[in-house]
Amino acid sequence: MPFLNKVVLITGGGSGIGEATANKFAKAHARLALVDIRADILKESAENCEKISKTKVLKIVADVSKEDDVKRIIEVTLKEYGRLDVLVNCAGIHGEVTVFDDNIMEKFDNILGVNLRSMVALTQAASAALIESKGNIVNVSSVRAKAGAVSFAYSVSKAGVSQFTKAAALDLSPHGVRVNAVLPGPMKTNLMIHAGLGSKPSLAGKEPLKRETKTEDVAELIMFLASESARSITGSEYVVDGGFLLEH
Numbered sequence: 001m002p003f004l005n006k007v008v009l010i011t012g013g014g015s016g017i018g019e020a021t022a023n024k025f026a027k028a029h030a031r032l033a034l035v036d037i038r039a040d041i042l043k044e045s046a047e048n049c050e051k052i053s054k055t056k057v058l059k060i061v062a063d064v065s066k067e068d069d070v071k072r073i074i075e076v077t078l079k080e081y082g083r084l085d086v087l088v089n090c091a092g093i094h095g096e097v098t099v100f101d102d103n104i105m106e107k108f109d110n111i112l113g114v115n116l117r118s119m120v121a122l123t124q125a126a127s128a129a130l131i132e133s134k135g136n137i138v139n140v141s142s143v144r145a146k147a148g149a150v151s152f153a154y155s156v157s158k159a160g161v162s163q164f165t166k167a168a169a170l171d172l173s174p175h176g177v178r179v180n181a182v183l184p185g186p187m188k189t190n191l192m193i194h195a196g197l198g199s200k201p202s203l204a205g206k207e208p209l210k211r212e213t214k215t216e217d218v219a220e221l222i223m224f225l226a227s228e229s230a231r232s233i234t235g236s237e238y239v240v241d242g243g244f245l246l247e248h
């Protein structure tokens with residue numbers, strides 16, 4: 001049981017990839033701190049994890065784009081558990097933005113704030129605890145960091161996640177802390193459905209592998225990167241998309 005008694009903090013833990021990742025770590029007997037901006041789905045996800053692990057899950061309702069909330073997330077986690085081993089930066093939003101939009105800067109700042117700025121703030125806030133535990137960070141990016149310029153604010157935010165992951169890995173590697181990123185392909189989560197993208201043809205299992213990528217597929221990759229098996233891996237990006245990028 002590689003995660004027995006390890007403390008794992010997951011943002012966006014109320015739904016989609018974050019929820020699937022929380023379930024995986026609950027099965028591996030990790031002690032969980034789940035963060036989400038929505039209290040209702042956070043409660044449901046935490047209760048599911050508690051049923052799996054028979055252990056209390058720390059629920060933190062917070063907006064990761066707000067610096068005060070970021071500080072509180074780390075403070076509350078350390079107060080509860082006294083340590084932090086793994087930070088999974090998963091919270092994210094999508095949104096259509098074009099260069100013709102009247103409120104372009106507001107939309108841009110909103111998406112960048114949640115998808116990228118939050119990771120910078122959380123990485124700094126968590127660093128001391130991760131250095132102490134020789135822990136690691138897994139950032140959830142997207143295939144949009146690599147290809148496809150639709151929804152430019154989203155693509156820019158995820159490209160930023162890739163570069164930040166490498167820079168943070170370099171800064172933290174002398175202290176024994178690893179930082180990696182996963183790049184999922186399109187999946188029918190709430191994020192895609194709310195963005196009105198849930199019915200795009202590419203989502204219907206038409207990727208080269210002829211199967212839809214599932215949140216569990218991403219969760220397994222996150223868990224591998226967070227584990228001791230990945231002890232030599234840092235500053236790396238892993239695509240998990242059923243081959244989607246091969247055709248885009």
Ligand SMILES: NC(=O)c1ccc[n+]([C@@H]2O[C@H](COP(=O)([O-])OP(=O)(O)OC[C@H]3O[C@@H](n4cnc5c(N)ncnc54)[C@H](O)[C@@H]3O)[C@@H](O)[C@H]2O)c1
Binds near residue numbers: 038143
């Ligand atoms: N679904 C996809 O196709 C896809 C593809 C590639 C990457 N991703 C990335 O995966 C991550 C998770 O997305 P998902 O697809 O599971 O979507 P999701 O909407 O199911 O999950 C995102 C979670 O983040 C939470 N959240 C949103 N804003 C927040 C904030 N400001 N503070 C705290 N929590 C907040 C939401 O409430 C939600 O529970 C995102 O970073 C997304 O960009 C998703």
